[in-house]
Amino acid sequence: MGKNRAKIVLILLLLLLCGFTRYDFNELMLGTPIDEVVRCHGDPYSVESCGDRQFEYVYVERFSMNNELVYENHYILTVVNGQIVSKGIKTETRLPYDQLYQPNPYEPYYP
Numbered sequence: 001m002g003k004n005r006a007k008i009v010l011i012l013l014l015l016l017l018c019g020f021t022r023y024d025f026n027e028l029m030l031g032t033p034i035d036e037v038v039r040c041h042g043d044p045y046s047v048e049s050c051g052d053r054q055f056e057y058v059y060v061e062r063f064s065m066n067n068e069l070v071y072e073n074h075y076i077l078t079v080v081n082g083q084i085v086s087k088g089i090k091t092e093t094r095l096p097y098d099q100l101y102q103p104n105p106y107e108p109y110y111p
Contacts, residue, residue, distance in 0.1 A: 020059035025075045028087060034079045045074075055079045069094060 020041045028037065034057060038044070045060040057077040063070045071093040078086040 019061060020075055021061055022073065022075075022089075025059075025087065025089065028077070028084060030084055030086070032084045033082055034077070034084060035082065037077070037084070044077075050078070053081055 024041060034055075037057070041059065044057040046058045048056045048058075050056050055078075057079055059075040059077075060072055061075070062072040071091060074090040074092065076088045076090065077084050078088075
């Protein structure tokens with residue numbers, strides 16, 4: 001039983017270390033090179049060009065319960081000339097109707 005518990009704790013710690021979280025977002029300073037962010041936190045969910053040497057990097061953090069998506073945070077980093085110039089957060093939740101009426105309540109549902 002001790003080995004299984006150790007494996008579970010290790011997996012949980014690895015999951016916490018991976019990805020991009022609100023703590024990571026709050027710790028980012030304006031002027032940080034985007035290459036450093038990508039090196040530390042991995043590739044973003046999306047990168048869009050916003051004009052002349054300006055890009056928008058989006059990292060997504062998802063929260064699920066019982067195999068159902070509860071909400072997700074979109075961390076948006078605006079990058080000019082390779083450095084972060086602004087940042088923002090957008091939270092998306094499922095509609096109440098979707099939470100109550102699934103096609104099949106015994107199967108996982110991801111909107």
